[in-house]
Amino acid sequence: MKSILFGVLGGDHGERSDNDSAADGDSLRADGGTADTEVTSGRSFDVQSFLDSEFVRSIPFWGPAALLMGLFVYGAVAWNAVISLTDWEGLGQPEYANFDLSMYSRMFNELLEPGSNFFAATRNTVALLIAFTVITLVLGLLLAILVDQGVRFENAFRTIYLLPMSLSFVVTAIFWSWMYNPRIGLINETLRAVGLGALTQAWLSDPRFKLASVIFALMWQFSGYAMVVYLAGLQAIPTEQYEAARTDGASTARMYWRVIIPQLRSSTTSAAVVLMVFALKAFDFLFVMFGPNPGPSTDILSVMMFREAFMSTNWAYGSGIATVLFLMALGVIAPYLYRQYQRGEL
CATH class of the missing domain: 1.10.3720.10 (MetI-like)
Structure with a gap:
């Protein structure tokens, strides 16, 4: 009777030991930098810090102006350079298939x-x-x-x-x-x-x-x-x-x-x-x-x-x-x- 009780108690103790070992293994992997949860939390922290940076928070102030300037100034300059590589004479659409100097x-x-x-x-x-x-x-x-x-x-x-x-x-x-x-x-x-x-x-x-x-x-x-x-x-x-x-x-x-x-x-x-x-x-x-x-x-x-x-x-x-x-x-x-x-x- 004592042996059976001891065996039952020992089995429970063994199961708990295995679970604890698994938990310890997970913690070791976390300390070693291999656990997915820690990497995920680190990445989320980096993303959150980027979203909270002054650069991101200032985008609503300079973003529209930069977009308009990029489109109508630098975009126009780039398109003008492309047109100069064609033979467009103002009639119809320019041919972009053949570029030359x-x-x-x-x-x-x-x-x-x-x-x-x-x-x-x-x-x-x-x-x-x-x-x-x-x-x-x-x-x-x-x-x-x-x-x-x-x-x-x-x-x-x-x-x-x-x-x-x-x-x-x-x-x-x-x-x-x-x-x-x-x-x-x-x-x-x-x-x-x-x-x-x-x-x-x-x-x-x-x-x-x-x-x-x-x-x-x-x-x-x-x-x-x-x-x-x-x-x-x-x-x-x-x-x-x-x-x-x-x-x-x-x-x-x-x-x-x-x-x-x-x-x-x-x-x-x-x-x-x-x-x-x-x-x-x-x-x-x-x-x-x-x-x-x-x-x-x-x-x-x-x-x-x-x-x-x-x-x-x-x-x-x-x-x-x-x-x-x-x-x-x-x-x-x-x-x-x-x-x-x-x-x-x-």
């Missing part, structure tokens, strides 16, 4: 022909880009140095010089079209009034002066911006450096050339990038002033792109020119952004 080959061949429209537009675009940027930077620096001398009404001068930049290219083009008018324009009227009537010109009709007139008008509009950028850089330089240069006997011109201007490289780079981008965007200025056919002396790539795409219905060729313009703008901005990234300012 025929439009870019055509542009390259025309670039080697000095009498072609693409050569003239590229030449004028580069000339406008360089001349406008350099002259505007120099004028802005001179204005900033003069204003930085502590003249009276400094804030008023700063506002007056910066005001033209607030005007659109359309307004500026209409304003300067009147200024350059050969009969009633202010420039020729002023020259006649001071006895210099022999210097009057048909500024917007003579091919010798058309591009220079455009550069001068754009310089008037953006020199105030360059002045403000340089003025901020000048005011960030400690006054001790000015005093030390004067103590060493340096003249004002030498002090600025040797001590002050070298410290304005960051201001020069920032202003130059903005000015070059505006030079590439001068389509509306040229279009309002000269129309879609400004002539070989003032034709630029953006106007040629409009003319080829919307007037001649050469959509593929116009898209190729637009892609070249995009790459030019990217070539201006990308090195600046990379430099800013290396310096930890992005």
Whole structure:
């Protein structure tokens, strides 16, 4: 009887021991990282932490804008690049089956022909880009140095010089079209009034002066911006450096050339990038002033792109020119952004 009772009790004890061993085995697997429940809970924790992150919570604020920009800006840029690889002429649908570089080959061949429209537009675009940027930077620096001398009404001068930049290219083009008018324009009227009537010109009709007139008008509009950028850089330089240069006997011109201007490289780079981008965007200025056919002396790539795409219905060729313009703008901005990234300012 005792043996039977002992056996029953021992059997129960054995079953409990087996269950406990199985439970211990499960716990060991959990400690060893092999249990499915622990992995599942860890993964759920990672997902929950991601859902609770600031990035996810901020999506409703920047997500719609990023989606719209990605679709209508970067998506349009990508589609334009695809169109440039076709031979679409605006009739029917473009053929996406065969892609080639025929439009870019055509542009390259025309670039080697000095009498072609693409050569003239590229030449004028580069000339406008360089001349406008350099002259505007120099004028802005001179204005900033003069204003930085502590003249009276400094804030008023700063506002007056910066005001033209607030005007659109359309307004500026209409304003300067009147200024350059050969009969009633202010420039020729002023020259006649001071006895210099022999210097009057048909500024917007003579091919010798058309591009220079455009550069001068754009310089008037953006020199105030360059002045403000340089003025901020000048005011960030400690006054001790000015005093030390004067103590060493340096003249004002030498002090600025040797001590002050070298410290304005960051201001020069920032202003130059903005000015070059505006030079590439001068389509509306040229279009309002000269129309879609400004002539070989003032034709630029953006106007040629409009003319080829919307007037001649050469959509593929116009898209190729637009892609070249995009790459030019990217070539201006990308090195600046990379430099800013290396310096930890992005």
